[in-house]
Amino acid sequence: MSLNLPLPPTATSRTVVLGALGAALLVAVTVAAGAGQLHIPAGEVVGSVLHRLGLDLGTLPSHPQGESTLWQVRFPRLAMAVLVGASLGVAGAVMQGVFGNPLAEPGVVGVSAGAALAAAAVIVFDLVALGQWTLPVAAFLGGLVTTVAVYLLSRDGGRTEVVTLVLTGVAVNAMAGAALAFLMFLGDTQAREEIVFWQLGSLNGSRAEQVLITAPVALVGIAVAILLSRRLDLLALGDKGARHVGVDVERLRIASIVVVAVLTAAAVAFAGIIAFVGLIIPHLMRMVVGPGHRALVPASALGGAVLLVLADLWARTAIAYADLPIGMLTSLVGGPVFFWLLRRARRTAGGWA
Template identity: 75%
Template sequence: MTAVPAAPASRGLAAGRLRAARGPLLLIGLLLALVAALLVSAGTGQLAVPPAEVLGSVLHRLGLDAGPLPSHPQGDATLWSVRFPRVAMAALAGAALATAGAVMQGVFGNPLAEPGVVGVSSGAAVAAGAVIVFDATALGSWTVAAAAFAGGLVTTLLVYLLSRDGGRTEVVTLVLTGIALNAMTSAGLSFLLFLGDQQAREEIVFWTLGSLNGTRWSAVAIVAPLAVVGVAAAVALARPLDLLSLGDRAARHVGVDVERLRLVAIVVVALLTAAAVSFCGIIAFVGLVVPHLVRMVAGPGHRLLIPASALGGALLLVCADLWARTAVQNADLPIGLLTSLVGGPFFFWLIRRSRRTAGGWA
């Protein structure tokens, strides 16, 4: 007796149930991998500290006398003054960039959107670079972050306005708009390099390459609230973004204010991008690679996609920072260089895949 193939609707329902079952396992797996990466990364360097001693140091600071303390006399001080701020910043920046990418892809309705690709990160860096060159201190230690937020917001609004055609966002228009904005911001950064003194030039070069070297707790204290608020806001937008994926008309039919949703999402993307760029410089492709990989495993639902992207982005950047510190002996490679090295080929593959599946550039 010949078996009757399952109907497409039944296959889709079964796939949805399988992805729903994978959701909690994916989040738990990413969380455990992130904790392991944080322990290994914090203990790796010229002064090596075993992961068990790293964990023991953390538990000791929490008031729990469990686990061994670092055996080296300077081990504990090195962890808390140098290593932990750096790995914390890597996790925060990675989570912020990946979440921004997931939100931007949901708003624009295609997997090619990413803050770095469309010029948002470089726009935020130009604004921060202007603050550096002109030595503005209007908001104290928050001045650079506020300038990065403004720069990211302006460039995001430009992308939103220029890439829309007849109520929809074209992939080609999005990419070309990003190329144009990146060219303009590159010119702006070059002009700032011309205007600035030697110290300002070094700081602007820091923006263009991306680095976590020299991160301190004071910087983490500024980035953390921005990143946490941005990720929380993105999670709150998960259901409206799911409805928006059905199309503007369908989303309006079920009560979604589409234009308001897009504007709020734009502010969230700018906030998250500013949180990452303000102290780390331009780190490209994290917001492109991570959400797409998570979507391939867990499906397009933003309730799972956004928190999983945040964890995946944190994991990716912690591992990339570990690679940057250990790839070349006695050298600290720019982390933005490494993410671009991986993300560039991935972006090319994604463009080819999108063109092939869509049957063209439409």
């Protein structure tokens, strides 16, 4: 399948889109911070932030628990939503660029399956070597190890073909899924429930220290993806064409897969598996900023962050006194959107190439 894309927008229009996405993210975070069982007006949310910055230009939360609710519960959770959404959006954009295929998403290289398998092992065998950090660390390392395995198994003669990489990823994902099913069989009812809930994804219980661990990894990964963006554009020429203009295709593919693995593993380590963000967001952003990765990567970061902040707001407020799995909600929205994108692509291209 080929990427059938419109002509890229102008630099001015791309700047406007990125600015609009940034503004939308600020508005979404402000609204989400004030929503919940304890309602805090947007003006008080902004006033609290300004007060922490040393600018007493707004009104502090009037409720006695307002400040603690914002800074101990909601802001860490929103910061995690921004980081996870941005990481998954960028990982999806890079994957689609590397594979030259709109159906590519981070899970293709096995990172999500490996993270789930490692998390399940921690739950079933009640591993506590690192205390409360055991599960996220295991999930992060499991995702990286699985990705490395997919890459090494797909190499042939010192080179890696895209088709071989995809098929190897399918095989490794299938084996990881079988191992996960076996662990669920070994576990008791409580362990099974924990594994299922982790796989559905949730930002409930996000804390500031988790954000401080995730932020450097996510920001470095996004920065590297932006640095690779110009060379990712050249992959549209095909491997031979890219090599002809001086791109080391194998090295670029390795670097891109490492970036995808790190971003996705960092995202799922604390939040669990959140589906469709890395698949849908790059599609939508490509429609408004064009195929060039210099605009597509930051747009995917902002778009993914906005989507996950809104999805988390929905998860917290849809049902009173309940916190729905956020991965369930992204799939609920992402499935119909993806179906619409498929129909749109077929009408535009006159069929699959």
